Amino acid sequence: MPHPRMFDDDDPVLGRLREITLALPDAAEKVSHGIPAFYTTKVFAYYGGSVKVGDGYERHRASVLVLADPVEAPALLGSPDAYFPMYLGVSGWVGLDIGDGTDWAEVAELVETSYRLTAGVRRVKRLDARP
Known part of the structure; x- marks a missing residue:
């Protein structure tokens, strides 16, 4: 049984995230567990996440999940807009979280870092060769 769809294609935040993610070499989008996942051979970003709360969970709909640089992850998690996502945080x-005050340049930087950690050497070289 497939997961229920947990996003709206007309969401402007998702649209902005698509612009950032799909501009990377060979990036594509699929729906995984009911949310958009951006990938090459491995996923490098998700739109939306959850945190464990008691016996259940709390959805963070307007958010991006990225694989963080291990050196930067502790500082990122210290930000008031950051959270430790269920399942993937470990x-x-x-x-x-993405809101009105979101720094989209920071989002793009975090997405690119995640891409670099997952995309492979050839794709990263293509990314670096872009003007």
Whole structure:
């Protein structure tokens, strides 16, 4: 049984995240567990995440999950907009809530770092060769 769809294609935040993610070499989008996942051979970003709360969970709909640079992850998690996502947090992923005051340049930087950690040497070289 597939997961229920937990996003709206007309969401402007998702649209902005698509612009950032799909501009990277060979990036594509699929729906995984009901949310958009951006990937090459491995996923490098998700739109939306959850945190464990008691016996249940709390959804963070307008957020991005990225694989963080291990050196930067503790500082990121210290940000008031960041959270430790269920399931993926133990593997180095960090969630970042997106709102009116979001620094989209920071989002793009975090997405690019995650891409670099997952995309492979040839794709990263292609990314670095871009003007």
